[in-house]
Amino acid sequence: MxxxxxxxxxxxxxxxxxxxxxxxxxxxxxxxxxxxxxxxxxxxxxxxxxxxxxxxxxxxxxxxxxxxxxxxxxxxxxxxxxxxxxxxxxxxxxxxxxxxxxxxxxxxxxxxxxxxxxxxxxxxxxxxxFRYLGRVDDPVMATQLGESDRIEFKQDFLLSKSGIIKTIVAFANSNNGNLFLGISDEGEIIGVNHELEHYGDPDKYVLAITQYIQDKTVPFLTPFPKITLNKVQDKYVVSIFVEVGSELFCGLDKNNEKFVAIRTNNRSVVVKDPHQISEIYVKRKLGSEISRRLGLL
Incomplete structure (x- = not known):
């Protein structure tokens, strides 16, 4: 033919x-x-x-x-x-x-x-x-939409590390989501310029964020979050797009103890109940509909 x-x-x-x-x-x-x-x-x-x-x-x-x-x-x-x-x-x-x-x-x-x-x-x-469903590339648009189940703001990287990991794990376990560094809780673009100066090079800064995410999540996030550096006027903002995965992902706290987080409305919540964690695991592996049909949930 x-x-x-x-x-x-x-x-x-x-x-x-x-x-x-x-x-x-x-x-x-x-x-x-x-x-x-x-x-x-x-x-x-x-x-x-x-x-x-x-x-x-x-x-x-x-x-x-x-x-x-x-x-x-x-x-x-x-x-x-x-x-x-x-x-x-x-x-x-x-x-x-x-x-x-x-x-x-x-x-x-x-x-x-x-x-x-x-x-x-x-x-x-x-x-x-459609892997990129829910992706928001523009920080200005993100501030107009506000924080939600798919958008969260953090002021920076260095002082927000634990919150960043919790949010990324929650998105990976729940739904595609966008995390922005350099935007306040009130939706004001404040930038991460001071952190860029600290690292001395944009590539080194993005690499540091990438390495930290790798070190503080298990198993390896697949697909791995897409990290970009955007400039809004004279201020730099980090955009991290996280795709929901098929595994149950965990974060590591300051003592390197594992924790599970999910996204609930506009909050990332740590889950401690073993039964609820088991449900999340089954959903990740089999999908919600198949899990219900098999009577596992």
């Missing part, structure tokens, strides 16, 4: 394990049109071959490329924005059940018309999900 569109890889370099290429989309009807999607993409060879064998990828400037023996793979489309145009991340994993928890590699921020996106989902047998 001939298709009206395909991905196109302009191969720059390859070896037995990886392919380095520029990523295009090629529309063949009503006329030939080539659109650059991403430059400098590095993809493991077996995933590149998987796209090729499934007829959704053509190769240009082959540089000696030839497909190897096909291996099993799964593709997931993490939809970031829906509409006439779909913005999504293309995720790869050896097996379908590992797609969201153990993704090997991701091609971020691909943009395609909705009908074209749906065609690729069908042709690849891909799994789609």
């Amino acid at each position: 001939r298709h009206s569109c395909t991905f196109l890889a302009d191969v720059k370099k390859l070896d037995e394990s990886t392919v380095f290429f520029d990523f295009y989309h090629l529309s063949k009807l009503p006329k030939l049109n080539r659109e650059l999607l991403k430059t400098a993409v590095l993809l493991p060879r077996h995933y590149f071959d998987y796209l090729y064998f499934n007829g959704v990828l053509e190769v240009e400037n082959e540089n000696g490329y030839h497909p190897l023996q096909p291996q099993s793979a799964a593709v997931g489309m993490n939809i970031r924005s829906l509409g006439s145009t779909v913005i999504f991340d293309m995720c790869f994993s050896p097996q379908t059940y590992k797609l969201w928890q153990h993704t090997d590699v991701v091609i971020h921020d691909i943009s395609l018309p909705a009908d074209t996106f749906e065609e690729y989902v069908y042709r690849l047998g891909a799994i789609s999900r």
Whole structure:
């Protein structure tokens, strides 16, 4: 069957394990049109071959490329924005059940018309999900919305560490949520400029936050929170987007003792009742509906 569109890889370099290429989309009807999607993409060879064998990828400037023996793979489309145009991340994993928890590699921020996106989902047998539901990138918009079950404010990082971990764990156990550092409880943007000066470099500051979250949560948060630094006029605000996971996540307190937290309205609440913790665990593993059908809740 001939298709009206395909991905196109302009191969720059390859070896037995990886392919380095520029990523295009090629529309063949009503006329030939080539659109650059991403430059400098590095993809493991077996995933590149998987796209090729499934007829959704053509190769240009082959540089000696030839497909190897096909291996099993799964593709997931993490939809970031829906509409006439779909913005999504293309995720790869050896097996379908590992797609969201153990993704090997991701091609971020691909943009395609909705009908074209749906065609690729069908042709690849891909799994789609809207991972970014509830994400708020703009700190000003967040202050207008106010604190809720999906938005929380903290004044800074250094003096709010325990509260940050409790909030992140609560979001991960309950629903997608946005945590902002540099906004007061009253919704005033005060910034974290003083902390940036303390660390001397924005990358070091974000790395310190990332490392602290890693050290104070178990198991490893998957997907890991998306941390960005935004500037509002002359003030910097940290945005942390936390996605709900399929595991039961715990925080570690100052004595490195585990605790479980969930989100209730606009508060993050520590759960101590073993029965309630068991319910949260079952919901994470099986989902609320299946758990009820099995009589486990």
